Each structure stands twice: as structure tokens, then as C-alpha cells.
Amino acid sequence: MLTVNLKNKRSRKMFIFYCSMIALPVLQVVIFYFGVNINSILLAFKNYDRETGAYAWTGFEHFIKVSNEMFTDVTWSFAFKNSVLAWSVSLVVSMTLALFFSYYIYKKGFGKNFFRVMLFLPSIVSGIVMVILFRNLVDNFIPAVVVRLGGEEILGLLANHDTTMLVLIVYGILMGFGTNVLLLSGAMSSISSSITDAGQIDGANKWQEFWHIVFPQIFPTFLTILIISIANLFSNQLSLFSFYGSYAEAQFYTVGYLLYKRTLAASYAEYSDLAAIGIILTLIIVPITLGIRKLLEKVGPSNG
Amino acid sequence: MKKLIAMLLCMIVSLSLALIGCAPPSAPPTDSTEPTDEFDRDTKIDKGKTTLFISNFNGAFGEKWLKAAASRYEEIHKDDVYEEGKKGVQIWIDNAKQGGRDIISGMSDSRDAIFFSENFYYSDLVSSGKALDITSIVTEKLTKYGEDKSIVDKLTGEQKSYLETKDGKYYMLPHYQGFRGITYDIDLFESELLYFSSERDNGNDGFIIDPSEQKSKGPDGEEGTYDDGLPATYDEFFTLCAKMKELGITPVIWTGDNQVYFTEFLAALACDYEGLGQSMLNVTFDGVATNLVNEVEQTGIVSMMPETPITANNGYLLAKQAGKYYALQFADRLLNKQSKYIDLRSVGALSHTDAQKTYIASRFLSTENTIGMIIESNYWENEADDMGYFKTMAKQFGEDRASRNARRFGFMPFPKATEEKVGEGVTLVDYLLSGAVIRGNVGQEKGKEYEKALALDFLQFLYTDQSLVEFTLYSGCPKALNYSIDSIKDKVSPYTRNVFEMRARADIVYPFCDSDMYADNASNLMFANFYHTIVNKGQGNTPFQYPSNAIYKDGITGLEYFKGLSVQFSKEYWDNTYSKYYN
Numbered sequence: 001m002l003t004v005n006l007k008n009k010r011s012r013k014m015f016i017f018y019c020s021m022i023a024l025p026v027l028q029v030v031i032f033y034f035g036v037n038i039n040s041i042l043l044a045f046k047n048y049d050r051e052t053g054a055y056a057w058t059g060f061e062h063f064i065k066v067s068n069e070m071f072t073d074v075t076w077s078f079a080f081k082n083s084v085l086a087w088s089v090s091l092v093v094s095m096t097l098a099l100f101f102s103y104y105i106y107k108k109g110f111g112k113n114f115f116r117v118m119l120f121l122p123s124i125v126s127g128i129v130m131v132i133l134f135r136n137l138v139d140n141f142i143p144a145v146v147v148r149l150g151g152e153e154i155l156g157l158l159a160n161h162d163t164t165m166l167v168l169i170v171y172g173i174l175m176g177f178g179t180n181v182l183l184l185s186g187a188m189s190s191i192s193s194s195i196t197d198a199g200q201i202d203g204a205n206k207w208q209e210f211w212h213i214v215f216p217q218i219f220p221t222f223l224t225i226l227i228i229s230i231a232n233l234f235s236n237q238l239s240l241f242s243f244y245g246s247y248a249e250a251q252f253y254t255v256g257y258l259l260y261k262r263t264l265a266a267s268y269a270e271y272s273d274l275a276a277i278g279i280i281l282t283l284i285i286v287p288i289t290l291g292i293r294k295l296l297e298k299v300g301p302s303n304g
Numbered sequence: 305m306k307k308l309i310a311m312l313l314c315m316i317v318s319l320s321l322a323l324i325g326c327a328p329p330s331a332p333p334t335d336s337t338e339p340t341d342e343f344d345r346d347t348k349i350d351k352g353k354t355t356l357f358i359s360n361f362n363g364a365f366g367e368k369w370l371k372a373a374a375s376r377y378e379e380i381h382k383d384d385v386y387e388e389g390k391k392g393v394q395i396w397i398d399n400a401k402q403g404g405r406d407i408i409s410g411m412s413d414s415r416d417a418i419f420f421s422e423n424f425y426y427s428d429l430v431s432s433g434k435a436l437d438i439t440s441i442v443t444e445k446l447t448k449y450g451e452d453k454s455i456v457d458k459l460t461g462e463q464k465s466y467l468e469t470k471d472g473k474y475y476m477l478p479h480y481q482g483f484r485g486i487t488y489d490i491d492l493f494e495s496e497l498l499y500f501s502s503e504r505d506n507g508n509d510g511f512i513i514d515p516s517e518q519k520s521k522g523p524d525g526e527e528g529t530y531d532d533g534l535p536a537t538y539d540e541f542f543t544l545c546a547k548m549k550e551l552g553i554t555p556v557i558w559t560g561d562n563q564v565y566f567t568e569f570l571a572a573l574a575c576d577y578e579g580l581g582q583s584m585l586n587v588t589f590d591g592v593a594t595n596l597v598n599e600v601e602q603t604g605i606v607s608m609m610p611e612t613p614i615t616a617n618n619g620y621l622l623a624k625q626a627g628k629y630y631a632l633q634f635a636d637r638l639l640n641k642q643s644k645y646i647d648l649r650s651v652g653a654l655s656h657t658d659a660q661k662t663y664i665a666s667r668f669l670s671t672e673n674t675i676g677m678i679i680e681s682n683y684w685e686n687e688a689d690d691m692g693y694f695k696t697m698a699k700q701f702g703e704d705r706a707s708r709n710a711r712r713f714g715f716m717p718f719p720k721a722t723e724e725k726v727g728e729g730v731t732l733v734d735y736l737l738s739g740a741v742i743r744g745n746v747g748q749e750k751g752k753e754y755e756k757a758l759a760l761d762f763l764q765f766l767y768t769d770q771s772l773v774e775f776t777l778y779s780g781c782p783k784a785l786n787y788s789i790d791s792i793k794d795k796v797s798p799y800t801r802n803v804f805e806m807r808a809r810a811d812i813v814y815p816f817c818d819s820d821m822y823a824d825n826a827s828n829l830m831f832a833n834f835y836h837t838i839v840n841k842g843q844g845n846t847p848f849q850y851p852s853n854a855i856y857k858d859g860i861t862g863l864e865y866f867k868g869l870s871v872q873f874s875k876e877y878w879d880n881t882y883s884k885y886y887n
Contacts (some may be wrong), residue, residue: 053433
């Protein structure tokens with residue numbers, strides 16, 4: 001806790017330094033988070049008036065319209081389904097792998113630094129570059145190889161609708177994997193070696209060490225990653241915009257992509273519907289996020 | 305010292321984050337005075353002249369047209385004084401790729417006075433108050449340029465009713481024109497005898513045996529016109545595709561990256577069936593629908609509904625328009641996997657420019673199958689030229705064979721769905737929503753009071769017949785106004801001539817109107833969005849957005865796709881979305 005004594009020269013200087021450092025981020029949050037979101041919330045209750053060029057109050061009109069749409073339009077049900085599917089597969093596969101890779105790195109396994117860099121590389125390289133490389137690989141290179149090997153001309157893995165969703169999810173996992181490994185291995189590295197040493201003296205094998213010592217120690221970090229991923233459930237685009245621009249096929253939409261695509265094309269009058277959708281999605285996801293956090297805090301391993 | 309370094313580092317980090325958002329509107333001019341192109345234009349701002357900044361959407365239509373017009377304007381006004389201490393005017397072009405919606409939100413703070421772009425929502429532009437009232441230059445007769453008509457006289461009735469606000473003002477002018485359609489390779493058609501003969505039973509499946517043989521009448525049903533020998537009906541079109549396959553030619557290619565190209569092509573095909581009046585119902589929802597499908601029997605026989613008045617209340621019935629049914633049947637036949645009429649990359653990851661390059665190169669490269677037709681827009685030839693594809697080919701295979709002017713492409717008039725439709729006129733769709741606008745606060749800045757009059761004068765200058773023709777000369781494309789290119793016919797490519805020939809005979813659909821319902825739902829009511837469908841193939845209702853994907857990749861038939869349009873655009877959907885506009 002920072003205590004300020006303005007009479008004290010050093011304390012005053014510290015305070016000025018603190019203020020100057022914090023001013024810009026605070027300003028940014030005020031304008032681009034609170035300003036934008038408050039404006040967006042208000043917009044959901046307004047209609048665009050073309051005569052005056054301003055938005056006028058209209059009540060819950062947009063909420064009724066978009067909630068009807070969200071719960072009856074099959075495109076929305078696919079978007080919800082895909083968002084949940086992408087999240088759950090990513091959670092199970094990506095988080096499990098990330099945990100074990102992090103543990104491998106923590107235990108200073110062979111080539112740990114190599115793996116660390118390679119796994120984190122996709123997160124450093126520009127997203128659009130990765131998309132171009134990946135798309136060329138799955139949509140151009142693989143079909144070319146098949147033909148070269150004497151096979152029939154085939155569609156690429158992204159172009160082929162039988163494999164599109166799988167490829168998108170795999171890509172999502174690959175992209176998110178490195179960040180999770182970095183965060184988890186960072187958390188593991190802060191575990192005191194005396195604890196693991198004690199475990200080894202008591203005869204714990206690697207699995208027991210991981211499950212009973214390491215995992216409980218990094219559980220807060222694990223929980224944070226998990227909660228963030230749940231909070232992002234409806235904003236995850238599954239890289240659809242990077243791969244397809246505004247032209248992804250409707251059966252692969254996620255909620256995040258659908259909202260983004262509609263916002264890009266919207267006229268002034270259509271913004272109110274989108275604002276209402278944003279609020280409804282928030283109302284759905286906030287209790288889920290808080291509920292899961294509460295639950296996991298209760299049932300999760302204790303490191304105490 | 306450490307503190308100072310720490311402070312400096314902190315400042316750099318903080319400022320660099322803040323300054324990310326402060327990029328200049330365009331790359332600053334270099335100091336070089338070397339002319340960069342054929343128009344001999346300066347590459348730095350001339351402080352001895354008054355500068356007028358113009359924003360140009362530098363896409364498929366390029367910037368040469370604007371440079372040419374700017375050079376002429378500068379020459380005409382070289383001795384005029386707009387500001388104290390300066391003589392003459394310099395038109396400065398800021399090339400950009402900003403669509404209309406982005407322009408509206410940022411235009412008040414821009415240095416550019418005039419904006420040329422596409423995808424403008426006109427209603428938003430007007431209501432935002434950010435555009436200048438240009439009524440004076442639009443309605444004034446262009447007598448000072450030797451013309452006896454005004455710019456408004458060069459617009460169609462639909463354009464006028466859309467652009468003229470309720471209080472009789474204009475805030476935007478149409479810019480360029482884009483039609484989706486089929487381009488064919490005239491040289492290939494001639495060398496491979498791919499034209500239909502006037503004698504159907506000539507022993508060659510109806511194709512000419514000799515170049516001198518009389519060709520069929522084509523879709524316009526008239527002899528001796530530009531479309532002679534071209535497929536008159538869908539059946540003939542697929543006979544042509546089959547013939548091409550026999551000859552080892554891949555009939556059709558298009559971009560696989562943007563399937564909306566193909567959907568917009570189908571929408572254009574549907575509009576050609578429906579005609580201007582019926583097509584406009586999809587945005588006005590005001591009129592009588594004459595071509596609604598009641599039922600399609602297994603045998604393919606289509607029964608029609610009686611004439612049905614269309615209002616906002618029952619706009620969903622337009623999902624049953626016969627034009628959409630026939631267009632989807634066309635897609636079904638084209639995308640048939642067994643027939644292999646398409647280059648597989650058309651449903652893969654081929655970008656639109658790569659599709660153009662492949663089409664152009666396929667005539668020469670042994671590594672490519674020759675491709676007969678490309679589904680694109682009328683501006684593709686210019687876009688490919690700007691990308692250097694013709695030049696590359698010309699370098700390799702000779703100017704006389706492979707340059708842009710040596711290649712002969714044609715814009716194929718849409719074949720008709722049925723024999724009965726042959727002889728009906730052509731209908732084209734300009735889907736680009738392009739426009740030219742002037743910033744509303746132009747001339748309000750202190751010391752720049754001259755800017756408003758100058759911007760208005762330059763914009764008017766760009767819409768004189770001479771400038772319109774010049775636009776076509778340098779872009780190979782039409783502006784969305786009525787004018788003739790007779791004076792430059794021998795200077796443009798055969799393709800451009802062909803497009804103008806067809807345009808002169810066509811009704812043109814501008815898919816927008818001034819109703820509240822359209823203005824409030826502009827993105828939803830784009831023509832391509834009427835091809836969202838819902839089909840149940842045994843795995844529950846599934847949404848599809850692009851007929852090409854659904855038919856080729858998901859095995860949906862054209863008929864299933866068509867029936868699904870009425871599931872997507874159901875009464876319930878319509879009531880929920882548009883009931884506030886009901887009469």
C-alpha cells in the first residue's frame with residue numbers, strides 16, 4: 001500500500017512519479033473502456049434519428065428484437081455452439097498440454113529452452129503472417145503434395161467443410177499454447193525448491209509431485225487463465241476474420257466473429273442492435289464466469 | 305544518471321504507445337522532384353501554389369484517371385490566384401483504401417477536401433452533417449464546359465431519387481461502376497470455334513465449323529449484334545462448358561477467397577431474369593411481384609404465384625423470386641462435381657488477383673490448363689493491368705500477343721434461363737455504392753476560405769463529359785453516369801468497348817433507395833445477403849451463406865438452397881426484424 005506524505009520531499013517525488021506513470025493507462029481505461037462501454041450501453045436503448053443525426057431514447061426495443069433473433073435464428077445457435085466447442089476443446093487440449101509442457105520445462109527437461117522459444121514463437125510473429133503461412137500450408141501445399149504423390153485433386157483442409165472446424169480449432173490451440181506455457185512455467189519457476197525437495201525425500205514420483213505439489217502451487221495462475229478464457233468466450237473469433245475476412249461461411253461463425261462482422265458493415269441505425277447484443281452477451285457470461293470462479297475456488301486444490 | 309535514464313525510458317515507452325494513434329493521413333511527400341509517371345506530376349507539395357487535397361480509393365480503378373484530370377485542371381487554372389502570394393493550383397492525391405463508412409466517421413478531421421470511395425451509406429452521410437451540400441454544381445448546366453446539360457441530367461431516375469434528399473439537396477455524386485458478370489476470351493472462342501452457329505443441326509453440336517459461318521443470334525435474339533454466337537440460354541451455356549471440357553479447356557474460374565464474388569454474380573444473374581423493376585422490389589418493398597415461385601415439382605416444372613403486391617409487411621416473399629431460383633439452378637449445374645466445369649481453386653483459397661493472373665496466364669503457360677471464362681467484375685482487366693500481370697506476360701510472350709490491348713476479352717451478356725426469355729433486354733447490377741463527396745467543413749479553417757469554391761469547381765470539372773470519357777480512357781471502366789465513349793473507342797481495350805456496348809443496351813439496377821426501411825438496415829439489405837439460406841440435410845437446420853460453398857462442398861442442391869431461402873426469410877424472421885416499418 002502506497003502511503004504519501006506530501007511534506008516529505010522523497011515521498012512527494014515518489015508520488016509524482018507514480019502519478020505520471022499511472023496517468024496514461026488510467027486515461028486510456030477511462031476513455032477506451034469506460035467511455036466506450038458506457039456509450040455502448042446507452043446506445044442499446046436508443047434509436048438513430050436521421051433527421052437530427054442523433055440517437056434518441058427508445059427503451060427496450062432493440063433488446064426484444066435481438067433476443068428474439070438470438071434465440072430463434074439458426075446462425076446464432078451455430079455461433080453459440082461453435083464458440084463453446086472451440087472454448088472447451090481448447091481448454092481440455094491446450095490447457096492439459098500446456099500444464100505438462102510447463103512442468104517439463106520446469107523440470108529442466110531436454111531442450112527446454114528450445115521448446116520454450118518455439119512454442120512462444122507463434123505468439124510473437126504477426127498474427128496475419130501466421131495466418132498466411134498456415135493457410136498456404138493447409139490449402140495450397142497439402143493439396144499440391146497429394147497431387148504430386150499421384151492422388152486426385154483435393155480441396156485444402158480449410159476449404160473442405162468436413163475439416164474446416166477442426167483445422168480452425170487446431171490453429172487456435174497452436175496460437176494460444178505458447179502464452180499458456182509461458183505463464184504456467186513462470187508460475188512454476190517461483191515454487192520454492194525446498195517444497196519439491198521435501199516431496200522427493202518423501203518418495204513422491206513425478207506425477208505425485210506434479211499433482212500434489214506443483215499444481216496446487218500454480219492453481220491461482222491456472223484459475224486466472226481459465227477465468228480469462230471463459231470471459232472471452234463470446235469475443236473469440238477463432239481467427240475467422242484473419243482467414244476469411246468478412247466472408248466466412250455461416251456454419252463456422254463464432255459469436256465473436258458474428259458480432260465483429262456485423263459491426264464492420266453496420267449503418268448508424270444498426271449500431272443500436274449490436275450494442276444490445278453486447279449487453280445481452282455480457283449478462284450471460286458474467287454470472288457464468290463468476291460462478292465458475294467461485295466453484296473452482298471452493299473445489300480446487302489448496303496450496304495452504 | 306540512472307534516474308534520468310529510467311525516466312527517459314519511461315517517457316519513451318509511454319509516448320510511443322500514445323503516438324501510435326497519431327500517424328499522418330498519408331505518407332509524407334518525398335523531396336524528390338523527379339516526375340514519377342506519364343502525367344509528369346510533382347512528388348512534393350509546391351508551396352507557390354494553392355493545394356487541394358483529394359482522397360482516392362486506390363483499388364481496381366487506380367489513380368491514373370485522377371492524375372490525368374488533375375493535370376488538365378492545373379493547366380487550366382495555372383494563372384488563377386486563390387490565396388495571397390500563390391498562383392495556380394496543385395491537386396494533391398492521397399491514395400487510400402478507406403471505404404465509405406470509415407470516411408464518414410473521420411472526414412471532418414481530414415486534410416482532404418474531396419473523397420472518392422465506395423460502400424457509402426448515403427443516409428448516414430447526409431444525417432451525419434459531415435458532407436457539403438453540392439446541389440449548386442450538380443444542378444447547374446455545364447455551359448462553361450460547352451455542354452447543355454447538368455450533372456443531374458446524366459443520372460438515371462433511380463439515382464436521382466436516391467441522391468436527392470427530401471429538401472431537394474445533393475450531398476454525393478456516383479463515382480465508378482461495377483458489374484459482376486462473365487468475361488470470356490474472344491481469341492480463344494475464335495480459335496477454338498466456341499461460338500454457336502445459326503444452324504443448330506450443323507453436325508458440330510451447334511457450334512460453328514468455320515469462322516465465316518453465320519453465328520446464332522445470342523441472348524438478345526437479334527442478328528448482327530455484339531452477342532452473336534454467344535450462349536443464349538443456360539442450356540447453351542452448359543453445352544459450351546461441355547465443349548470446352550472436350551477440348552481440354554477449363555471452362556470457368558473465380559476467386560475462392562471471396563465467395564461473395566460468386567454470390568454477387570448469382571444476384572446479378574437473378575436480376576437479369578427479373579429486370580429492373582422486379583429487382584428493385586428487394587430494396588423498395590413497394591410494387592407488384594410478378595415472378596414468385598409457388599412450387600417446383602420433381603420434374604423441374606415451376607408453377608408461379610399470381611401477381612402479388614409487395615410491401616414492407618411481406619417482403620420475405622421475395623425469397624421466392626424466380627430469378628433467384630433459376631440463378632441457383634445455374635450454380636447447381638456449374639458446380640456439378642462430375643462435370644468439372646470449374647477450376648477447383650475457385651472453391652479453394654485463390655485470391656481474386658491470383659484468379660485474374662491465372663486466367664490471363666493460362667493461355668500461354670504450359671503448366672496451366674487454358675481457362676475459358678472468369679467470373680469477375682468489369683474492372684478486373686484494369687486491376688490486373690495495375691498489378692502488372694499483362695506486362696509480365698507481354699515481356700515473356702510478346703507485346704503483340706499478350707499485352708492488355710492485344711488480348712481480346714468480352715463481357716458476356718447473361719444467358720437467359722429459358723428460351724422464352726431470349727430477346728429480353730439485359731439488366732446489370734452496380735453493387736459498389738461508390739460516391740464522391742466533399743467534406744462539410746471545407747473552407748472553414750482560417751486562411752483556407754478559398755477551399756470550398758475550389759473543391760466544388762474541381763468536383764464539377766470531374767463530371768464534365770470530357771472528364772468522364774477521360775476516366776474511362778485511363779481506367780477502362782465506366783463512371784456510374786450516362787455518357788458516350790465514341791471519341792475514344794479506338795484507344796480503349798476491346799473489353800472496355802464491349803462493356804460499354806452492353807451497358808448502353810442495359811437497364812442498370814442500383815440496389816439502394818431512400819426509404820426508412822432501407823436506410824436503417826442498409827447492411828442487411830445488400831443483395832448478396834438475400835442468399836442466406838437454411839437447409840436440413842439430416843443434421844438439423846444448417847445455415848449457409850454462399851451458394852458456391854453449399855453446393856460444391858456440402859452437397860446442397862440448387863433447389864434445396866432456393867427452398868431454404870424461404871426458411872431463412874420466414875414471416876417470423878421478417879416480423880421480428882422489420883415490423884416497425886409495416887404499413
